[in-house]
Amino acid sequence: MSFLEVEHVSKSFLEPNGQALCVFRNVRLHIEKAEFVTMVGHSGCGKSTLLNIIAGLETASAGAIILDGKETDTAGLDRMVVFQNFSLLPWMSVYENIHLAVRAAFPQWDRRKAHDYVQRYINMVGLSGSEHKRPAALSGGMRQRVGLARAFAVQPKVLLLDEPFAQIDALTRGAIQDELMRMWTATKNTVFMVTHDVEEAILLSDRIALMTSGPEARLAETVDVKFPRPRVREEITELAEYARIKKHIIQFLKNCSREMPAGDMTTGLDAVAVGQQLAAEV
Amino acid sequence: MDQLAAISERKKAILSSLALLAILLAVWQLTTKPPIQGKAEGLPGPVAVAARAWEMISDPLYDRGPNDKGIGIQLGYSIGRLLVGYTAAAFVAICLGVMLGLSPSFYRALNPYIQILKPISPLAWMPLFLYTIKDSSRSAMMVIFMSSLWPILANTAFGVAGIKRDYLNVSALLQLSWVKRLWKVILPAAAPAIVAGLRISIGSAWVAIVAAEMLIGGTGVGYFVWNEWNNLQLTSVIFAILLTGFVGVVLDMGFGSLAKVLTYKE
Numbered sequence: 001m002s003f004l005e006v007e008h009v010s011k012s013f014l015e016p017n018g019q020a021l022c023v024f025r026n027v028r029l030h031i032e033k034a035e036f037v038t039m040v041g042h043s044g045c046g047k048s049t050l051l052n053i054i055a056g057l058e059t060a061s062a063g064a065i066i067l068d069g070k071e072t073d074t075a076g077l078d079r080m081v082v083f084q085n086f087s088l089l090p091w092m093s094v095y096e097n098i099h100l101a102v103r104a105a106f107p108q109w110d111r112r113k114a115h116d117y118v119q120r121y122i123n124m125v126g127l128s129g130s131e132h133k134r135p136a137a138l139s140g141g142m143r144q145r146v147g148l149a150r151a152f153a154v155q156p157k158v159l160l161l162d163e164p165f166a167q168i169d170a171l172t173r174g175a176i177q178d179e180l181m182r183m184w185t186a187t188k189n190t191v192f193m194v195t196h197d198v199e200e201a202i203l204l205s206d207r208i209a210l211m212t213s214g215p216e217a218r219l220a221e222t223v224d225v226k227f228p229r230p231r232v233r234e235e236i237t238e239l240a241e242y243a244r245i246k247k248h249i250i251q252f253l254k255n256c257s258r259e260m261p262a263g264d265m266t267t268g269l270d271a272v273a274v275g276q277q278l279a280a281e282v
Numbered sequence: 283m284d285q286l287a288a289i290s291e292r293k294k295a296i297l298s299s300l301a302l303l304a305i306l307l308a309v310w311q312l313t314t315k316p317p318i319q320g321k322a323e324g325l326p327g328p329v330a331v332a333a334r335a336w337e338m339i340s341d342p343l344y345d346r347g348p349n350d351k352g353i354g355i356q357l358g359y360s361i362g363r364l365l366v367g368y369t370a371a372a373f374v375a376i377c378l379g380v381m382l383g384l385s386p387s388f389y390r391a392l393n394p395y396i397q398i399l400k401p402i403s404p405l406a407w408m409p410l411f412l413y414t415i416k417d418s419s420r421s422a423m424m425v426i427f428m429s430s431l432w433p434i435l436a437n438t439a440f441g442v443a444g445i446k447r448d449y450l451n452v453s454a455l456l457q458l459s460w461v462k463r464l465w466k467v468i469l470p471a472a473a474p475a476i477v478a479g480l481r482i483s484i485g486s487a488w489v490a491i492v493a494a495e496m497l498i499g500g501t502g503v504g505y506f507v508w509n510e511w512n513n514l515q516l517t518s519v520i521f522a523i524l525l526t527g528f529v530g531v532v533l534d535m536g537f538g539s540l541a542k543v544l545t546y547k548e
Contacts, residue, residue: 077457083451089470090546091471105456134547
């Protein structure tokens with residue numbers, strides 16, 4: 001039995017014309033404790049939807065999520081999400097955003113203990129001095145540091161990363177990825193990440209799950225990434241194995257695009273938009 | 283450079299305003315006839331109104347029986363009624379608005395009634411309030427309540443229904459209790475819309491209280507206007523009209539600064 005089990009999960013949306021559109025079908029993925037698994041696929045394959053289902057923010061049309069031996073279908077503090085758009089509460093300061101999460105996760109702590117703990121996480125992501133700034137006053141990179149601090153501070157069983165670096169400029173992205181690796185090495189959380197970025201997936205993951213394109217996407221295969229940790233970006237990119245894995249994944253993604261019928265390019269569109277587009281054509 | 287330009291723009295605006303005021307006052311003074319043997323004919327001029335205004339402002343709190351009270355006392359009555367009716371309306375409207383905003387089906391169920399009740403002039407309720415409450419001052423408060431209710435309700439429901447899914451997701455992930463969910467997420471997220479509603483309705487409530495007090499009589503700025511009209515004291519009427527405008531601006535400015543504090547940038 002694995003720590004996190006995605007058991008035959010399917011997701012369908014109801015189209016405006018009343019027909020069900022299946023985004024992905026029968027996804028089965030087992031993630032071990034302290035494992036870092038990344039899902040890669042084109043837009044529209046439903047990988048973010050799957051992440052939201054694991055988080056309990058959306059419901060599966062079929063199948064189940066089993067975490068630590070128990071089925072779960074609602075959101076909870078045992079699964080924290082780092083969102084692509086950060087999802088910080090804009091009326092709260094950096095400190096207040098993290099503090100809200102810490103108070104929620106550890107209600108039994110007294111004021112002093114909670115304060116020190118929050119401050120420690122702020123320092124950990126290098127935001128001391130910006131505690132009282134609101135998210136709007138921070139750059140994308142700094143905002144996602146807050147997002148990471150908030151998620152790690154809760155000490156969840158599973159960390160869910162939904163394209164966490166997609167909205168961060170390229171120069172900062174590497175630094176934040178290193179930040180994530182450092183924090184993950186220290187905590188050994190179980191991580192499920194979703195991304196477009198193949199290099200990012202190889203650098204961070206123990207295993208990479210490849211989704212075919214939606215609609216009716218399915219989990220095609222998982223690729224093991226067995227580089228020793230801690231990994232240094234400059235070193236592993238030199239390895240022949242790195243090039244092989246990268247080539248394999250990119251080839252897979254290319255084949256997926258080719259399989260799709262003409263005039264039905266789902267790339268760059270999300271599943272719902274594709275559904276509406278199909279509905280409009282019918 | 284831009285700052286300098288902005289300053290001179292502002293100066294220009296102020297000077298234009300003052301010039302306009304001077305022209306208006308001059309036209310007003312020239313078109314009104316001076317009193318003949320102490321008896322005014324036609325509308326009183328600005329000088330007469332200013333003299334009366336000074337008289338009333340310098341002794342605002344005198345009380346010489348039911349028909350002769352200082353303007354400060356009348357204003358106090360009006361603002362008191364406003365506060366009671368308005369606060370009650372804000373409380374009810376925000377509570378109800380949050381519920382409507384969070385539940386689309388509840389919103390749809392209640393919407394037809396809201397649409398019918400909303401366009402009713404708050405003063406039209408007056409006879410029913412007088413009949414049921416049997417107290418004219420409380421009836422006036424209820425008129426304020428009715429006038430304030432709809433803008434706050436509509437804005438709150440709109441603001442809560444439009445809260446970004448992300449914020450609600452965060453509150454779901456953190457398993458916030460409903461009290462925390464309300465105070466830390468829903469109300470702050472919807473605050474700009476709610477305050478906009480509060481700001482609209484304090485204006486309409488102030489408009490309504492003057493009219494309501496004309497009907498109920500006894501005390502308040504509205505009653506004062508009507509009473510002075512009966513006494514043919516047009517200087518007092520004009521002064522009171524200007525005063526209600528001034529109070530309205532102050533009330534609006536209060537909510538304007540509240541809006542500034544509660545607005546957030548994403």
